Amino acid sequence: MSATAILITSLIAVGVVVAAGVFAVAWRRGPSASPIVGEFDRKAAKRDSSAKTKTEPEPVHAEVAAPAHEPITIEDDRIEISATEMGVTRRKFLNRALLGVFGIGFLGPLGISMVAFMWPKLSGGFGSKINVGPIADLRSKVVPGDGTIHPLFVAEAQSWLVPMDGALVPGSSFEGLPVVAGADGGDTGLMALWQKCVHLGCRVPECGSSQGFECPCHGSKYNFHGEYDSGPAPRNLDRFALEVDAQGNLIVDTGTVLETPRAKIKTIAYPQGPSCL
Numbered sequence: 001m002s003a004t005a006i007l008i009t010s011l012i013a014v015g016v017v018v019a020a021g022v023f024a025v026a027w028r029r030g031p032s033a034s035p036i037v038g039e040f041d042r043k044a045a046k047r048d049s050s051a052k053t054k055t056e057p058e059p060v061h062a063e064v065a066a067p068a069h070e071p072i073t074i075e076d077d078r079i080e081i082s083a084t085e086m087g088v089t090r091r092k093f094l095n096r097a098l099l100g101v102f103g104i105g106f107l108g109p110l111g112i113s114m115v116a117f118m119w120p121k122l123s124g125g126f127g128s129k130i131n132v133g134p135i136a137d138l139r140s141k142v143v144p145g146d147g148t149i150h151p152l153f154v155a156e157a158q159s160w161l162v163p164m165d166g167a168l169v170p171g172s173s174f175e176g177l178p179v180v181a182g183a184d185g186g187d188t189g190l191m192a193l194w195q196k197c198v199h200l201g202c203r204v205p206e207c208g209s210s211q212g213f214e215c216p217c218h219g220s221k222y223n224f225h226g227e228y229d230s231g232p233a234p235r236n237l238d239r240f241a242l243e244v245d246a247q248g249n250l251i252v253d254t255g256t257v258l259e260t261p262r263a264k265i266k267t268i269a270y271p272q273g274p275s276c277l
Contacts, residue, residue, distance in 0.1 A: 010109045017104050021096075127255050130157045135182045135190065135250040139163070143188055149224045151193075151206045151213075157252040159192040159240060160206065160213070162224050168267040173227070173236065173260040181242035181250060192240045192252045193226040198259075199233040207276035211268075213237065214277050221277075223270030227263040236260045 132138065132154050141152050143163045152161040166183030169175055174191075183189025193213075197204045202217035212229065213222045220231030228236050241256040 006113060010112050013108055013112060014104050017100075017108060021100050021104075126156065126158055129251050129253045129255070130154075131245070131249050132157060132161070132252055133250065134248050135244055136248065138190060138250055139182065139188055142190065148208075149211060150208075151224065153195070153206075154192070154252070157192060157240070157254050158195050159252060159254070160195060160226075161250075162191050162193060162226070164189045164191045164225060164267075172265070172267050173263045174267075177258050177260070178241045178243070179239045179258055181244050190242065190250060191225065192242055194238040194240065194257065196238070197233060198235055198238060199231070204237070205276075209273040210271035210275050211273065212270045214275060216277065219277060221270070221275070223266060223268045225266075225268050227266050227268070227270075229266075229270050235262055 138152060138161055142150060142161055144150060149163060153159075154161060164174075164180045164183065166180060166189050169180055169183075174180065179191050180189040195203050197215040197217065197220055199215065199218055199220050202215050204213045204215045204220075204222070206212075206224075207214045210221075211224055213224070213226065215221070215231065215233070218232050220233035221229040222233070222237050223229060226237030226239060236259075238257050238259050241253040241258060243251045243253070245251055
């Protein structure tokens with residue numbers, strides 16, 4: 001899934017969740033969610049004001065009995081309402097809004113990105129089988145005929161195409177693996193080496209003068225068959241499974257990565273000239 005598709009999917013998902021949240025809040029409030037109002041009781045307000053400003057009573061003589069006052073009763077006009085009638089309070093609304101913003105703005109895109117990252121690519125792009133063209137044309141570019149090797153970089157497959165004589169496969173670290181294609185009938189076969197260094201994943205460029213691959217990050221070196229020569233790399237360069245279809249096109253299966261140990265006997269000499277590092 002491309003970055004554009006992920007962004008569009010995220011925006012659609014956010015819009016759906018926001019709409020669902022607005023609908024849920026409106027539904028919970030219901031038709032009875034009207035403002036809570038009441039009538040102002042002027043008589044009670046006046047009585048309360050008089051009670052506050054009333055001065056201390058005058059001393060009462062022993063022989064005169066103080067007049068009896070009737071107890072003041074305050075009418076309570078408040079009416080209790082249920083939680084359903086009350087609806088959503090301001091605090092509940094703010095709490096739900098905060099959770100909604102956090103969930104939609106952070107957890108939603110994070111979840112979508114994780115699903116997009118883990119979702120398998122069923123067709124097209126890196127991680128699937130890629131048709132890189134007629135093997136005869138590719139072979140002529142990799143082995144021009146002057147005795148040197150010119151690795152061909154295929155960007156969509158993230159790999160270097162290099163030649164491999166089929167007679168060298170038996171007894172090598174590649175024996176029994178589908179890493180060489182087009183070597184039938186005495187033709188020179190091809191291998192697809194992953195561009196990534198097996199040490200820490202740096203992109204490994206070719207070195208024409210030494211006829212090998214040399215990692216600029218930590219100095220690991222490989223010959224043009226991707227066999228380990230020196231440096232901190234633990235094994236040979238990884239490579240992809242290959243096949244040739246009925247039309248003679250080379251198919252690189254970038255979803256099948258094959259690892260091989262350091263070669264005890266190398267199939268090609270290295271270095272054959274000055275190093276590029």
